[in-house]
Amino acid sequence: MEKHFLTPGKFKGLKRLSDETGRFRMLAIDQRGSLRKMLAKATGKDGKDITYNDMALAKWLVIEYLSPYFSATLTCPQYGLPEGIRFLDRDSALLLAIEESGTKDGGYKNREKLTKILEGWSVEKIKRAGADAVKLLLHYRPDSSDEIKEHQENIVKMVGEEAKRLDFPFVLEPMSFPYKDDEIENEVNFIRRKPEIVVKTVEEFSKEKYGVDILKLEFPVDLKFVDDFAYGAFDGKEREGVFTIDDAYEFCESITETSKVPWVILSAGVDIEEFLINVQIASESGASGFLAGRAVWKEFTQFFPNTSDMSLWLKTTGVERYYKLVDASSKAIPYFEHPSFQSLGNIRIEDEGENWFLKYKDFKGEKGKGKEKGKEEY
Amino acid sequence: MEKHFLTPGKFKGLKRLSDETGRFRMLAIDQRGSLRKMLAKATGKDGKDITYNDMALAKWLVIEYLSPYFSATLTCPQYGLPEGIRFLDRDSALLLAIEESGTKDGGYKNREKLTKILEGWSVEKIKRAGADAVKLLLHYRPDSSDEIKEHQENIVKMVGEEAKRLDFPFVLEPMSFPYKDDEIENEVNFIRRKPEIVVKTVEEFSKEKYGVDILKLEFPVDLKFVDDFAYGAFDGKEREGVFTIDDAYEFCESITETSKVPWVILSAGVDIEEFLINVQIASESGASGFLAGRAVWKEFTQFFPNTSDMSLWLKTTGVERYYKLVDASSKAIPYFEHPSFQSLGNIRIEDEGENWFLKYKDFKGEKGKGKEKGKEEY
Numbered sequence A, B: 001m002e003k004h005f006l007t008p009g010k011f012k013g014l015k016r017l018s019d020e021t022g023r024f025r026m027l028a029i030d031q032r033g034s035l036r037k038m039l040a041k042a043t044g045k046d047g048k049d050i051t052y053n054d055m056a057l058a059k060w061l062v063i064e065y066l067s068p069y070f071s072a073t074l075t076c077p078q079y080g081l082p083e084g085i086r087f088l089d090r091d092s093a094l095l096l097a098i099e100e101s102g103t104k105d106g107g108y109k110n111r112e113k114l115t116k117i118l119e120g121w122s123v124e125k126i127k128r129a130g131a132d133a134v135k136l137l138l139h140y141r142p143d144s145s146d147e148i149k150e151h152q153e154n155i156v157k158m159v160g161e162e163a164k165r166l167d168f169p170f171v172l173e174p175m176s177f178p179y180k181d182d183e184i185e186n187e188v189n190f191i192r193r194k195p196e197i198v199v200k201t202v203e204e205f206s207k208e209k210y211g212v213d214i215l216k217l218e219f220p221v222d223l224k225f226v227d228d229f230a231y232g233a234f235d236g237k238e239r240e241g242v243f244t245i246d247d248a249y250e251f252c253e254s255i256t257e258t259s260k261v262p263w264v265i266l267s268a269g270v271d272i273e274e275f276l277i278n279v280q281i282a283s284e285s286g287a288s289g290f291l292a293g294r295a296v297w298k299e300f301t302q303f304f305p306n307t308s309d310m311s312l313w314l315k316t317t318g319v320e321r322y323y324k325l326v327d328a329s330s331k332a333i334p335y336f337e338h339p340s341f342q343s344l345g346n347i348r349i350e351d352e353g354e355n356w357f358l359k360y361k362d363f364k365g366e367k368g369k370g371k372e373k374g375k376e377e378y
Helices: A008-017 A032-044 A051-067 A122-126 A147-166 A189-205 A243-260 A272-284 A294-303 A307-328 B008-017 B033-045 B052-066 B123-128 B146-167 B189-205 B243-256 B273-283 B294-301 B307-328
Strands: A004-006 A024-029 A071-073 A093-097 A104-106 A112-113 A133-139 A170-175 A212-215 A263-266 A289-292 A347-349 B004-005 B022-027 B072-075 B095-098 B105-107 B112-114 B133-139 B170-175 B216-217 B262-266 B289-292 B348-349
Touching: A008 A051, A008 A093, A024 A051, A024 A294, A024 A307, A024 B008, A032 A051, A032 A294, A051 A071, A051 A294, A051 A307, A051 B095, A071 A112, A071 B052, A093 A289, A112 A147, A112 B189, A122 A147, A122 A243, A122 B262, A122 B273, A147 A170, A147 B123, A147 B307, A170 A189, A189 A212, A189 A243, A212 B033, A243 A272, A272 A289, A272 A294, A272 A307, A294 A307, B008 B095, B008 B348, B022 B052, B022 B262, B033 B052, B033 B294, B052 B294, B052 B307, B105 B133, B112 B146, B123 B133, B123 B146, B133 B146, B146 B170, B170 B189, B189 B216, B262 B273, B273 B289, B273 B294
Parallel strands: A004 A347, A024 A071, A024 A289, A071 A093, A093 A133, A133 A170, A170 A212, A212 A263, A263 A289, B004 B348, B022 B072, B022 B289, B072 B095, B095 B133, B133 B170, B170 B216, B216 B262, B262 B289
Antiparallel strands: A104 A112, B105 B112
16 A cells, blocks of 8 residues: 655644544634624624724633633634633644635635735744644635636645645635625525535645645535525525535535545534534545534623623533534544545655654755754764 | 743643643653663663664654653654654653763763764754654753863753744753762762752753753652661662751752752653652652653563563553652642742733734744745735
8 A cells, every 4th residue: 555654743733633533623713803793793892892802802711611622722823822822721732823814805806815824924933832733714716717816826835835844734724705796605506616616626725736734624515505404494594405415425525535635624604503414424424523613612702791601601512512523523534544544554754764863854944964053063 | 929921832832741730740762872771681682783673663662652641752863753753642742852862071081971962953853843842961060170061051052042942842951970080870979969969950050041941850869878768778789878868858849949940850760669759759849740761661671572572561560650650749849830930820921912923933033024935925
């Protein structure tokens, strides 16, 4: 069997991000714009009147009460860190977002989306701060204009190259969006196209040149448009049945076949009931777990700014949701059983064996021979 | 109360190296010269005939069977890594040694010892490979010649500066040695001087300029020369009683008072019975746990090269010793209760608060403004 090669830093990172069985059971609290809206709604305030302290408090509470359960916790540098380090459980790995929240409009009729790296932030700073991985949210349509695609793909390449230079795991989260004339968010035309968008996106970012280690993906099928649920199972609203449950399984399997790296499912703001089904279908189709955000915690914001009620919600309903997610993902495949890896025994480490450390590079890409500044004398 | 400031990477590292109570329960399998001797002895071979594979096998077995218990595992780059990453438990942090095994002779009658950084290895490579801390073993006598002291202190400064630049925890292990005309290893004159050597060494390396985060220290008093044990309690050999048990407590307390950083006790090849008493006295006197090496595993080498007997020994006696060490260290103080820190609530993070990430530096010491190569366009 062909061996799968990993570098030491990336391998160590994958082990840290996953639980002891090799499954990713990860928590996302890197939301900025959407969290601000929730806190504004809870207080009847305007989004702009939600302060730094408000945002930070909400994030720290989620990290404090939920990180002890999840194998890894994703947060943002603006509000989650650095104090989040104080609240993060020692056994939960740390992922940090690199992108700015929100996108710039561009491309076709100014409806396409351009990602921006957060100014003053970098993969280097993420690694330096002691995180275990970098995460990039990227709005992407494989069928969008070349100019926009190139811009977006270049960002992924840049982050991927940095992650490679730093021997650091890279989690890419491509996110589709409607922009064509006949597409409206959450409406049939767009929903119909989504499975193909997701699979083609996976195909693109599985290419080695991007250096992605884990794909964080949307569920390809909106369950609200699946025959069994279209009567309004999740929100009481009746819709057209566009897909069957079998379609959902097929598209997830198609992701697994297409992806050259382990993938996890994201929650994208759906309610927990719907997300649990997403997680189950994805896990039975080859996903390696989840990176769950709002579906886990969003309702706790309704108690803002009452911290004791917020905490209570997280300690009870929040924790219960973790266990439900573990159940739903029981069939998830360990990252090392992803088709590209096959098994833990099949993973080899680049340049392993005697004198590997002479071949291993530093951050400058140099092998070094004790020639660092002032070092030759020793 | 005066706040104690930590940087994000160092704080994250301290949390990872310690267990969930903040106590360091760490394992050392970074031995090179001494392990080679043990494997040679077990097989009746010459040290030089012990191969890379022999050394690596022994290290990987210790990592595989014991790292699931210890809060952190220290190994060497030459034999322990990179394959050790495959065997390291996800919840055990990784420390890597930076020094070459063995020292160069120098100074007074060529009896003093000069440390050398392992050629082709660096703090950068250690951080890049995904480790959680760098460890430097340093032979040191506060009463040795200025020339030798300067050389040794400069190495500590260099590693400390690199660790600071990389925001990475630095564990320093100063080790005394006899070199004066009237001193012989394990004999009275040297044993008598050791407590003062250890305390003065702690005083020196507590200075901020060295950037040390954890001191890994020798037990200041050789229990074989303590009244209660001098009849030959540990090895059947009768010796002169030079100290009392109370002296041992006092010297350990003196270390705690002198040290500006948390400290742990090392095992330095003593047998487990003696080491358990070291750990207990140190823990009751302000140490924050242990970094235990040969005392935990040395007897397993007698079964070399029979891997199944080696494994069996580690899974039974080795694991049992971990639990005995946990018992013996039950009074150890969490790192955040070390006098310099006082409590977890007293630890603040440098530049914490809004926009901290703009002030936080990258590896080049720059704050950056999205000015990295190719990044300005995004």
